[in-house]
Amino acid sequence: MSKKNSKTPVYLKPFHKTKYSYEKLKVCKKCHAFSILGDKTCPDCGKPDLIPVEEQAARNAKHSMHTAVLIAVCIGLLSIFLSNSFLQMALCGIVTIVLIGVLWIVQRNVLDTESIRALDKLFYANQKNVQDGIIEDYKAAIDNWDTDKQRCYEMLREIGTLLHNDMMRLRQLTLLQTFLLRKDMDLELEPLLVRKYEPVLVDYIGELAKIKRDLIKDRTFQYIMAFEPEIMGQEQGLDILTAVAGAAVRMKHYVRSYAGFVRRYAYNLPKDRFLRLYQMIEQYPNEDWGRLSEEVMRIYTEKYQWDPDFQQKSQRGHSI
């Protein structure tokens, strides 16, 4: 309880997920610095010229197209200038207008494709700028580590959409463990899974297993099972493993996939979770539960045989 009281209640800003990671990236029209943080003001030059990279790519594509049209106009005007007669001049003028019209119509139809190409060229030509920009964003986030943990986490969360490494994840997890987590918070789990055993991640999973079970999915179960011995050795390890087993009980798919894991902690499950598990086993007796069904029956017989909540089901018989 004292650990909970040392945590800070926070109200995190909603996290807007985009289809593609680059949609969050912005570039300054003036100094060409890149940033994933910042609204309109460039963190490098301070000017209000920060725009999404897609918008800059579209501008580049349009600029290229306008240059082509300008070249065509210049050639057309040259032909008119070099004409010997009025008829020749008129003919050159008409042909110029028709050809530029054709070019303009084709350009309008391919604008989307050219914008995507321009975006690819933008990243390719500015690799170092993009990397430097993200590093500067990271430094700006870490500057808030001691003074404003909430702001620091929100900034790291944004940067985490582009930087996928365990150091970023551990920074976020460390900050999350200083917050009083609530059910209504916009939390995530799978993007924060690291490769190695990390107690801070396990603690976070343990908390989510109580307040937001739906975030615990296959990759999380696999992580927990991979480091089960280490987790058992940490503080409140058994409680965390039991809570995760309780989270698995919410779906038949997870119980079936991780039957052995659920079986190991079924005895410690709270009554409501065990009841759900019991009802699931009863409802689908022909599923391949392995030794889980025997263990569930054993626990039922030992602890809940006379419990009225279980009686309705038990009247149908004990056989599985």
Added chain:
Amino acid sequence: MFAYACIGILFLFVIVKCIQYGWHRKKSLDPETIDKALLGMLNSERDKA
């Protein structure tokens, strides 16, 4: 005569640009590829352990 030569050059220029745009459209990149390339660029030198 020079006027017609300029018109010929303009005609060729427009044709080449149209072919170029058509070729780009045929070999168009998709946003997923660009996204993966960007993430690969930013994370390739990072700690993967």
